[in-house]
Amino acid sequence: MSVEFHNSIEEVQLTENNEENADKNVLSCELCNVKVTSAKILQRHLEGRRHKMKEERKGKTFVCELCDVVANSEIQLNIHLNSIKHKNKLMKKENNFISASTGTAGLWILFFCVICIFINLLLLFKVICQ
Numbered sequence: 673m674s675v676e677f678h679n680s681i682e683e684v685q686l687t688e689n690n691e692e693n694a695d696k697n698v699l700s701c702e703l704c705n706v707k708v709t710s711a712k713i714l715q716r717h718l719e720g721r722r723h724k725m726k727e728e729r730k731g732k733t734f735v736c737e738l739c740d741v742v743a744n745s746e747i748q749l750n751i752h753l754n755s756i757k758h759k760n761k762l763m764k765k766e767n768n769f770i771s772a773s774t775g776t777a778g779l780w781i782l783f784f785c786v787i788c789i790f791i792n793l794l795l796l797f798k799v800i801c802q
Contacts, residue, residue, distance in 0.1 A: 703727065738762060 699714045700707040708714045734749035743749040
């Protein structure tokens with residue numbers, strides 16, 4: 673025998689569990705792994721804050737690719753993003769990016785300066801030889 677309750681977010685299938693207690697009908701919420709003995713208590717559970725939070729988070733993961741951290745809620749991810757460990761990695765990455773981009777820009781500036789000096793020397797040599 674099975675009993676069905678309809679929740680606003682999704683349909684939850686509840687089943688009798690005669691194995692644990694042969695005398696009583698045991699109803700369960702598979703999502704939360706909660707077992708109760710009456711439909712009224714089960715309905716209260718389904719309307720409760722913890723059950724609704726689990727339904728919202730079901731199948732969702734939040735990832736910080738920089739630190740390779742996986743969180744199961746947005747709150748946990750925000751806590752990680754505000755942590756010192758994450759901020760240090762972020763600063764290190766930004767510093768590496770700045771030094772890498774400045775390094776190539778610096779090489780181009782140096783190359784341009786060398787060419788300008790060479791052209792000026794050629795012009796100076798041409799003026800002196802005339």
